[in-house]
Amino acid sequence: MHRDRIVGIITVIIGAAVALMTFQLPDSNMAGDVGPKVFPFISAAIMLLCGAILVVRKPTKDAKPFLVGEQKKRFLAIIGVIIGYIVLMWAAGFVIPTLLMLVVLCLMFGKDEKVPVWQAIVYAVIITGIIYVMFSIVLHLRLPVGNIINLI
Incomplete structure (x- = not known):
């Protein structure tokens, strides 16, 4: 398996874990406040998107294996x-x-x-x-x- 695909899978797993953990954060008590969940969830969504792109993208001809020797x-x-x-x-x-x-x-x-x-x-x-x-x-x-x- 190529390096990009492995990194993509790991990024998707971490992004999913972060997204799930954001639901454990408390809601904000202030009216109109987005609360503490928004920015971690945005980060998780970006990680999921970037990881998914790495997973589905076709490897280039010079793509190297993940780890060798x-x-x-x-x-x-x-x-x-x-x-x-x-x-x-x-x-x-x-x-x-x-x-x-x-x-x-x-x-x-x-x-x-x-x-x-x-x-x-x-x-x-x-x-x-x-x-x-x-x-x-x-x-x-x-x-x-x-x-x-x-x-x-």
Whole structure:
């Protein structure tokens, strides 16, 4: 199956999920207000339309398969890292798993150029710090602390 068709199918699935989730949003209490459902639903409709176009469109002659060889290994490794990140975030909260995930992904994406480990660590610390400051201090939102830390 070609890359466009796979991306189209995934986009249709995500668009359908977003459309279904918009029905769970509450209605607006203000008269004349469109409410919180409109913009997510418009986004879902655009995703469904674009995904459907990718699915039904005839592939070009130079269309490439979705994943081949090394790409498939790298894709599965990234999925594994993300699953590990989700599990670690549940257990240890935001900071430690985010640092680990960013270091691992930075080293993985330095495909042809070897990224020095110290540089990956510096990037991870800076990005994690920026995300933490933006959510905790600027937006006043709590980031996950972790279930293991809650037990202590």
